[in-house]
Amino acid sequence: MDVTVFPSRVGGTARAPPSKSYTHRAILAAGYADGATVEDPLLSADTRATGRAVDLLGGAVEEDGTDALAVEGFGGKPAVPADVIDCVNSGTTMRLVTATAALADGTTVLTGDGSLRSRPQGPLLEAITDLGGEAASTRANGQAPLVVTGPIDGGRVAIPGDVSSQYVTALLMAGAVTDEGVEIVLETPLKSAPYVEITLELLADFGIDAGATDEGFSVEGSQRYAPEGGTYAVPGDFSSISYLVAAGALAGEDVVVTGARPSAQGDVAILEIVERMGADLEWDREAGTVEVSAAALEGVEVAVADTPDLLPTIAVLGAVADGETRIVDAEHVRYKETDRVSAMVEELGRMGVETTERRDALTVHGGDSRLRGATVDGRGDHRIVMALAVAALVADGPTTIRGAEHVDVSFPEFFDVLAALGVDLGRE
Numbered sequence: 001m002d003v004t005v006f007p008s009r010v011g012g013t014a015r016a017p018p019s020k021s022y023t024h025r026a027i028l029a030a031g032y033a034d035g036a037t038v039e040d041p042l043l044s045a046d047t048r049a050t051g052r053a054v055d056l057l058g059g060a061v062e063e064d065g066t067d068a069l070a071v072e073g074f075g076g077k078p079a080v081p082a083d084v085i086d087c088v089n090s091g092t093t094m095r096l097v098t099a100t101a102a103l104a105d106g107t108t109v110l111t112g113d114g115s116l117r118s119r120p121q122g123p124l125l126e127a128i129t130d131l132g133g134e135a136a137s138t139r140a141n142g143q144a145p146l147v148v149t150g151p152i153d154g155g156r157v158a159i160p161g162d163v164s165s166q167y168v169t170a171l172l173m174a175g176a177v178t179d180e181g182v183e184i185v186l187e188t189p190l191k192s193a194p195y196v197e198i199t200l201e202l203l204a205d206f207g208i209d210a211g212a213t214d215e216g217f218s219v220e221g222s223q224r225y226a227p228e229g230g231t232y233a234v235p236g237d238f239s240s241i242s243y244l245v246a247a248g249a250l251a252g253e254d255v256v257v258t259g260a261r262p263s264a265q266g267d268v269a270i271l272e273i274v275e276r277m278g279a280d281l282e283w284d285r286e287a288g289t290v291e292v293s294a295a296a297l298e299g300v301e302v303a304v305a306d307t308p309d310l311l312p313t314i315a316v317l318g319a320v321a322d323g324e325t326r327i328v329d330a331e332h333v334r335y336k337e338t339d340r341v342s343a344m345v346e347e348l349g350r351m352g353v354e355t356t357e358r359r360d361a362l363t364v365h366g367g368d369s370r371l372r373g374a375t376v377d378g379r380g381d382h383r384i385v386m387a388l389a390v391a392a393l394v395a396d397g398p399t400t401i402r403g404a405e406h407v408d409v410s411f412p413e414f415f416d417v418l419a420a421l422g423v424d425l426g427r428e
Helices: 020-032 045-056 091-101 122-130 166-175 193-205 238-251 266-277 308-320 331-335 340-350 382-392 404-409 414-420
Strands: 003-005 010-015 035-039 060-063 068-072 107-111 134-137 146-149 155-159 182-186 210-212 216-219 231-233 252-258 280-284 289-293 301-303 324-328 354-358 361-365 375-377 399-402 425-427
Touching: 003 382, 010 238, 010 414, 020 035, 020 045, 020 060, 020 068, 020 091, 020 166, 020 193, 020 231, 020 238, 045 060, 045 091, 045 404, 091 107, 091 122, 091 146, 091 166, 122 134, 122 146, 122 155, 122 166, 155 166, 166 182, 166 193, 166 216, 193 210, 193 216, 193 266, 238 252, 238 266, 238 280, 238 289, 238 308, 238 382, 238 414, 266 280, 266 308, 308 324, 308 331, 308 340, 308 361, 308 382, 331 340, 340 354, 340 361, 340 375, 340 382, 382 399, 382 404, 382 414, 404 414, 414 425
Parallel strands: 010 252, 035 231, 155 182, 301 324, 375 399
Antiparallel strands: 003 399, 003 425, 035 068, 060 068, 107 146, 134 146, 182 216, 210 216, 252 289, 280 289, 324 361, 354 361
């Protein structure tokens, strides 16, 4: 699908979608349990991939049409799947489920689309092998398709912290139902640390004792997943909120975003970043509302070591801000659905934005740029699509975004929400 966005002012109220990160973990945690109800989940292409994986591992995930998922769990003992687990484009699904598969008494095969088959899984495969399982890449390059044979009993394992925090999450979630538990030693500093905080918060809500240690993280074994009252409610998603807040900061007339209650999500940092750049913003934490209006923006320096998903949003804000916006500690952002650093350089470049790219940094020269409408490519990446749509609001002329359907991964109603806020757009 192609979407053309015309320059527009935005105003009104928009509700943020539920968190994709929490939904993935909640579906799988309910699978580890005897069963649970997941309330207010994000139903998207990615989270449905996790649901299908739970089905194949011996559970059952049912969409009951009432903004909830009824999950029948496998009680901490996943079955050997009767088919290959296709994670499609969801890196979170693949990493979390790879560790789950290592608990099964047999062999599991996991694959995904072309993009997912290019993403690094090697450290997780090595960790599973060190814990007594067998795990390998069929192409011997640390990338999917993956073949995993269990069961693992738990133990002590060392992994790098600067490739993906999802390795830690996967091992903690699986480790809780091993006999011995899992102790994780980080060989390098942890990137995207707030995502592990999300995991620890959710595990606690499911009755699992896990936490940080001097060397990394650990989880005791032989635990039982069981959320209080048999239900878990998913909070709003600050990664998705970032696009609505950025739209308000660039083109807003009293935009109100609801569903923004505090949680462990690192991407809540977008509110501080936008405010630091000069937008008129107010966050009512108790009510979970953010009010934002456009103002003249100034360039800033932002480190995204813990918030990689914010890079596209910050780059767009920087394109309009006066002066330079430097985004640093960004090398790991290259290993997402696409290389988001290069993608934003190239696509914003089509729109007239001057940038300087380094391996671990992106500088956006807002003072030397003037956004103009263009035809751009979403790169099969939901976050690139949404960021470019926000940029289009203040471009000179219409912008056509190719592959816009990929917003289904995390924010399926994104363009409907923009239209409700007053954005002039067309779909083909």
